[in-house]
Amino acid sequence: MTKSNSHDSELRARAEAVIPGGMYGHQSVRLLPDDYPQFFSAGRGARLWDADGHELLDFMCAYGPNLFGYGDAVIDAAYADQLTRGDTLTGPTGLMVELAETLTGMISHADWAMFCKNGADATLMALMIARAHTRRTTVILAKGAYHGAAPWCSMRPAGTTPEDKANQILCDYNDVASLEAAASAAGEDLAAIFAAPLKHDAFVDQVLPDPAYARRARELCDAVGALLVVDDVRAGFRIARDCSWSVVGVAPDLSTWGKCIANGHAISALVGADKARRAASAIYATGSFWFQAAPMAAALETLRRVRQTDYLEHINRLGHRLRDGLAELASAHRLGLRQSGPVTMPLFLFEDDPDLRRGFCWSSEMLKQGVYVHPWHNMFLCAAMTDVDIDQALEAADGAFQSLRTQIPHLAPVEKMRFLIS
Numbered sequence: 227m228t229k230s231n232s233h234d235s236e237l238r239a240r241a242e243a244v245i246p247g248g249m250y251g252h253q254s255v256r257l258l259p260d261d262y263p264q265f266f267s268a269g270r271g272a273r274l275w276d277a278d279g280h281e282l283l284d285f286m287c288a289y290g291p292n293l294f295g296y297g298d299a300v301i302d303a304a305y306a307d308q309l310t311r312g313d314t315l316t317g318p319t320g321l322m323v324e325l326a327e328t329l330t331g332m333i334s335h336a337d338w339a340m341f342c343k344n345g346a347d348a349t350l351m352a353l354m355i356a357r358a359h360t361r362r363t364t365v366i367l368a369k370g371a372y373h374g375a376a377p378w379c380s381m382r383p384a385g386t387t388p389e390d391k392a393n394q395i396l397c398d399y400n401d402v403a404s405l406e407a408a409a410s411a412a413g414e415d416l417a418a419i420f421a422a423p424l425k426h427d428a429f430v431d432q433v434l435p436d437p438a439y440a441r442r443a444r445e446l447c448d449a450v451g452a453l454l455v456v457d458d459v460r461a462g463f464r465i466a467r468d469c470s471w472s473v474v475g476v477a478p479d480l481s482t483w484g485k486c487i488a489n490g491h492a493i494s495a496l497v498g499a500d501k502a503r504r505a506a507s508a509i510y511a512t513g514s515f516w517f518q519a520a521p522m523a524a525a526l527e528t529l530r531r532v533r534q535t536d537y538l539e540h541i542n543r544l545g546h547r548l549r550d551g552l553a554e555l556a557s558a559h560r561l562g563l564r565q566s567g568p569v570t571m572p573l574f575l576f577e578d579d580p581d582l583r584r585g586f587c588w589s590s591e592m593l594k595q596g597v598y599v600h601p602w603h604n605m606f607l608c609a610a611m612t613d614v615d616i617d618q619a620l621e622a623a624d625g626a627f628q629s630l631r632t633q634i635p636h637l638a639p640v641e642k643m644r645f646l647i648s
């Protein structure tokens with residue numbers, strides 16, 4: 227019996243009329259295989275239900291926010307409890323101080339914390355603080371690195387002006403010579419180097435940070451008094467219980483956090499070292515919902531779990547099982563599968579697959595078997611996953627590789643991904 231997608235189709239048709247493009251941003255399925263659902267109805271633990279009620283083991287984890295499982299009872303109880311007391315008030319609650327104390331206690335380079343809603347709020351504040359601190363303008367960014375959807379860092383030019391991106395110099399991630407050339411072009415005007423904790427750009431293999439690159443970024447900032455910023459919005463707490471660059475022994479001046487810090491509740495953070503404190507209090511930064519108490523209560527419980535449980539070892543162990551199991555299966559099916567990035571944030575790309583036709587076919591086959599994987603964006607593991615889930619994913623992968631193998635000679639070009647090869 228074929229699966230019905232009638233609710234999803236109906237919602238898409240209605241969305242076409244009232245939502246620009248039918249959907250926008252990273253959750254639009256425009257660049258995913260045609261059978262991927264656009265709409266969902268529920269999430270619990272590591273599982274999602276689409277709008278037509280199909281259950282899916284979810285390796286996207288809401289693009290990161292789901293760290294301890296959808297609908298975690300204890301975190302959500304902390305949230306709900308605070309909601310009954312007060313959430314959006316005329317001023318913050320004491321939870322804000324407690325949360326700042328908690329984060330500065332966990333992130334070794336941090337002496338202070340500010341809270342906002344999205345990762346893009348935090349990265350914009352980091353940019354402003356670096357400019358306020360140095361009274362300079364130029365920032366160095368790695369080509370292709372994502373820091374949010376604000377005009378200064380938007381991946382698409384529509385609606386932005388060249389001035390929005392003025393005073394930026396791009397370098398190649400992990401390329402010390404390119405970083406040095408960027409720093410020398412910036413000269414005495416360098417305000418900040420923005421660093422992704424790893425290269426986790428879409429469509430290409432992920433690359434872990436070279437410690438020499440991270441150290442050089444630190445030195446180049448120190449040489450002229452610029453600030454080093456690590457954007458941990460996506461990778462935060464999936465690599466370390468501290469800033470992700472703690473694993474390469476480099477401490478930034480500022481780091482930005484979001485996504486999983488309250489297990490899906492809306493809060494992000496910017497933390498910084500004492501030297502940037504004055505600039506941090508000088509910029510005008512605020513938002514109507516930035517001081518909400520309920521997400522702070524959820525964050526406190528999430529961070530307690532980060533500190534006090536073996537969640538990181540657990541997702542690392544499951545991630546290694548998944549990586550090893552997939553490598554074995556792909557090779558048994560004589561398929562070249564490249565797996566990159568930390569095992570807790572895996573990305574799968576196939577060899578000989580410039581327009582992703584193999585990746586699309588394999589992902590669709592996984593979906594048919596109830597496993598949601600992404601063909602070109604890094605995925606995420608969450609602590610609610612179990613060995614049984616990894617078994618399910620590997621069993622599905624075996625079938626999906628088999629099916630891909632037989633379909634390869636007949637696979638048509640993926641028209642919507644043609645831009646990758648043109």
Ligand SMILES: Cc1ncc(COP(=O)(O)O)c(C=O)c1O
Pocket residue numbers: 343344345346347349372373374375422457458459460461484485
């Ligand atoms: C590294 C990084 N920085 C910043 C952002 C922006 O976060 P948000 O979408 O919450 O604004 C993202 C979002 O994916 C991200 O991955």
